[in-house]
Amino acid sequence: MSQPLASDPMPSMPSTPPPGRPVLKNPYPPHPTSTRPYRPGLAERLYLPLLSGLMVTMRHFLKNLFGAKMYTIQYPEERRDYSHRFRGHHILTTRPDGSVRCVACFLCAQACPAECIQIEAGEHPDVNIEKYPVVYEIDMLRCIFCGYCVDACPEEAIIMSNNYDMAYFTREQSIVGKGDLMKPFTFDENLLGYRPRYPEEEAKRAKMRRDAFNLVDEAKKARAREELAAATAAKAGAGR
């Protein structure tokens, strides 16, 4: 039914490759009209090679049945193992006292190709620090997770985590503020993603991070203990 497709009106030039450039030996001879270049043999016309194809699928079937490596991941029960360079949800790191490390220099907002970082700077009570972000928001629906903000940060204040679970019910939820960015902050190396790397000092840095995290943790626990003690004292006072 179909008309011949390759009836081109142009003069036919032999399709030989230009000299001096090696080409792979062609399994099929060049066909001058280039309409039906491949001539199937008798076995192919009798559908015989289909049997070897069925052998392939059968082999895969049996292999999969008896525990070959499966590439399917049963998300969300199973998670893929990502490397420590994975560019996931951002983290704002903190100082040992638990305050945000960012000094609101706007380099990340400037470097961002998607223009998704919104910062409002305020004056820090400590004159040595000068500035801190009053508002630090990332629009996760705009973000393209290129990691340019991490590259740009001169303070190691923004790094990325391994977390890629970012689903929101509304667009407003997708604009993540300072609190949420600091919340997943952890020094567990397994949960961190893309961040500045120091090949020589990796171990030392990791220990420093852990120490800093322990300090914050200790401070939080101490504060909790104090509050608890104060509360029990107040209760005891009220009871008496």
Add this chain to the structure above:
Amino acid sequence: MSTLAPPLPETASAPVAWDAVREKFPAGSIIPQEGLDQPTWIVRREVLLDLARELRDNPATQFDLMLDLCGVDFPDRAPRFDAVYHLYSVPNAKRLRLKVPVGEDQPLPSLIPVWKAANWFERELYDMFGLQVTGHPNLRRILCHEGFQGYPLRKDYDAARRWILTEDKIYQPHFDLPAGADDMFERMTVNIGPSHPAMHGTFRLMAVLDGETIVASDVEIGYLHRCFEKMSETHNWQQVIPYTDRLNYCSSFINNVGYCRTVEQLLKVEVPPRAVWARTILSEFSRIMDHCVCNGSTLVDAGALSNFWYFFQPREEIYGLLESCCGARLTVSYGRIGGLSQDLPPDFMERSRRLLEIIPPFIEDVEKLIDKNRIWQDRTVGIAALSGEEAVNWGWTGPCLRASGVAYDVRRAHPYDLYDTVDWEVPVLYGGDVYDRYRIRMLEIRQSLKIIRQLLDRGMPEGPFITDDPHVALPPKEACYNQMEAMIYHFKLIMDGIQVPAGEVYSMVEGANGELGFYTISDGSSRPYRIKVRPPCFPIFSAFSRLINGGSLSDAIVSLGGLNVIAGELER
């Protein structure tokens, strides 16, 4: 090992043999422009059509391939626009750039009689710059929709404007109905897409059928248009890299390399050997991935599902390797101007070697299933065939062109990175049909594996992974924390961006589906003045109507898969 540095743009002038062509035209109508990366002629628009025909037919020049047509806007100049044609001669392996200065009300002649590839490129020029083209059969918007007002790539167009497409302005198909179409008994028009599983991505095909045979067809594209080129002009040079990831998203690393090489040539910066080595290997892995996706999805369109799974398992592993390098699977953003964004992971060698063992069994399985399968052959052999000469005329490059018998591969004809230091071959098949497009990709996967194996055997070069030029690459983080000077460079680079010297360059790499070119103009500032992507699948897809007209509707579905048209790159 002279290739470790990127080949710097040499100020090339045209060969003497071309002067005979030039002298056939009135004096002053063609002026050579010296000092650029490739021979450039400034041409008056009155002689353009004759010159194009002469350039194609003269044995001294033989420019049979029209690569690209790019508009450039100079608001302060007297003829305001430049239409820049990039031509390539496959037999002579020579390039030529024609610049045609035109004003807003000066129409260009259509070059469709000379190169059919000009059809869609001229529509794009009209769409983006509002330049008129006389003699064009269907001069309408192509990437923007019909409700769009203004011309987005003009410098005075505000990039933040939005236009809403209303129902009364939707695309009306343009059919070239053959004679006798009115007498057809069962004539009907069907619409497939844009949201149809067979239309890979977001293409829309409208076909006039006589029974089951397509007698005329038209395609509408632009559903994924993001105006990459306009966005590049509003960002600095480094920030364009994540945008290039989204061009051909099946092999995004190759786009990174292509773009970075262009800017490196403008900057004349040297890339360290380690980065060049890694770029070559990862480009080839990306190419394997892209071919796997293309062949897998073509076979799914034909109803062969198992192959899709066999192809996607090695792809999964390659994504794992890319993720361990840069932290993302699909949109890698791994390239940087001057090198790579970070060093290769310590287990890169072992992982790559494991991949070399994993990939071949799956490829062999598919070949056993498919190559001699008569059902597949009946669907593909002789379907949507295009001869080599016609494919070149349509502007095809890449595997589709090599399946038509033309051995043009950028990696061989204009070697970059490490491709001329390894032993590999350019596979060529002569059928030009869907079957050979499938076969050529399988052969190329093997060649890519061969390249990777040789490079891995050579060993990973020691040294830095990015250039140490502080005007181009960010200093190491530690220096940035501890040294004042590095800190200043860091701030300057982020706030101002890289200052690229004024100039223009057309640089190309072999993308997974053809020659991926970046024509870049810098005015010396921190932002590109103009970036034009030469998307390989744009001319390929422009021939789609030519391929499917006369065939049956089911053939159209199979032939679309074999072309490997990626919407992100086609529509930019």
